[in-house]
Amino acid sequence: MTAPSETARDSTPVAEIPWRRLDARIIWVDGLFALLSLVPAGLALLVADEPGASTLIPVLAVAVGGVVGAARDTLRWVKTRYRLTEELVELRTGLLVRQHRALRRERIRTVSTTARLRHRLAGLRVLTVGVGQPGATGYEALQLDAVTRTAADELRRELLAGSAETVSGGTGAEPPGERVFARIRWSWVCYNVISVWALVTAAGLLWGGYWLAQSFGFDAAGFVAGLVDWRTLGPWRTGAIAFVGVGALGVLGMAVAFVTENWAFRLVRVDTPTGAVLRTSQGLFRTREVNRDVSRLRGVEISEPLLWRWMGMADTNVISTGLTIWSMTPATTILPRGPIGVARSVAARVLDLDAGASPFAVPLRRHPVAALRRRIGWATMVTVVVTGLLAWLGGLVAALPSWLWLIGVGLLPLALGAAVVAWRALGHGLVGEYLVVRSGLVSRSTAALARPAVIGWRLRQSVLQRRLGLATLTATTAAGHGQYAAADMPAGIVVDFAEQVVPGLLAPLVGDVPVEPSPVSVAGPSPDASPLEETCHRVG
Structure with a gap:
């Protein structure tokens, strides 16, 4: 049995499928906010006796921005149409330059909905369809702003x-199963306010407050100057008070931002008759819901920033085909920044594993001391170069x-410490059906990649690595970053380890560890790979 709407659409020729409009409520919502944008200008004219340019220019800019934005959205509504066919999602838009975009439905990776406050007041949502690698040519997300x-x-x-879920919903069947993996914990606020961005946030709040006060004729600088006799306190105490005050304001601002952004956060897995999606929903004033196709998930990556590692802080992302972790979108992020214990527990549940069998619960194999010697060599070389450069500039x-070069010498302990930290971060292992690699200095990243997702290997030895008996093994994949490297492994175990991960993929190289500085690459077929990725080749 098929839903009537699906039957009509599937049996109708593509040319006869009607185009749909965006919802017209976006017009009057924008009109209302355009009127509200005029309020600051009116109040400034009423309150200030003789408003100057410093008062009028900002409020007029706000008013003009509101009116122009409303007019732009009205024209966009007039000129935008979209439709769904059996194979495509199509969008037509543009006033002077008309655009017609068509995205294949099998390429869809995520579907997310967002709603700012103005959308929520009108019962509207912004639908974003994520297709392919974000940012890649021809694979930009398609956005419908706005629909009901x-x-x-x-x-x-x-x-x-697809249509099967529509059928189950229309016939009174049981709602899809839902498993909650994580909910917001307000103790996570502490992990998101200790940052240099707190000072940037404070600067923005102070500037905005000062501008608002000036617009209404209030002397904010004079008010602060009259609070305390700053000359009596002296420059050191004044600076300390200013730093603490600005820092506290920044922390408060970041805490408020975290609460509003992650309000009612939930991570759930929704099982349906046709598959499953991993869904995150969050937001107070601006709501956001992101749905990821579970069948395209290939693993999880947990990153621990160096400066906050002492707090046990971690970021958690999924490794999925069609989604790059560098895309700076919420599609890969499945948890707010929080404690490492929660990240590991949630990662195990996302991978559908018991906590004890999780790739993040098993100690990884450490890399040899030769890898530490390599990093110490790099640290020493960088220190020598910096010291020489400073000495040259001083002369x-x-x-x-003349003592400027001593600063470079003082960097040596820090560089050596960084070398040790980077070496201790190295690790690799094979845990069940997952390849696990760990590395990173500024951010220690542990990636668990499903073995079937590995479509190729890249073996590399530099001249120094060859002398130290080391080699770097990189797994290539159609998901996430595209490659995950185990740097500076013992050269004698590289090929054997790769054979354990994906038996037969390195069969041409078994017993032949690469000894040339050039990389060696072998790729195998994968259902997620492009025809180019399905080749088998050797470079070097």
């Missing part, structure tokens, strides 16, 4: 699950002190 909440839910179900520029 009901339409957004129907489009999401249809794009992710060349008379205004610089």
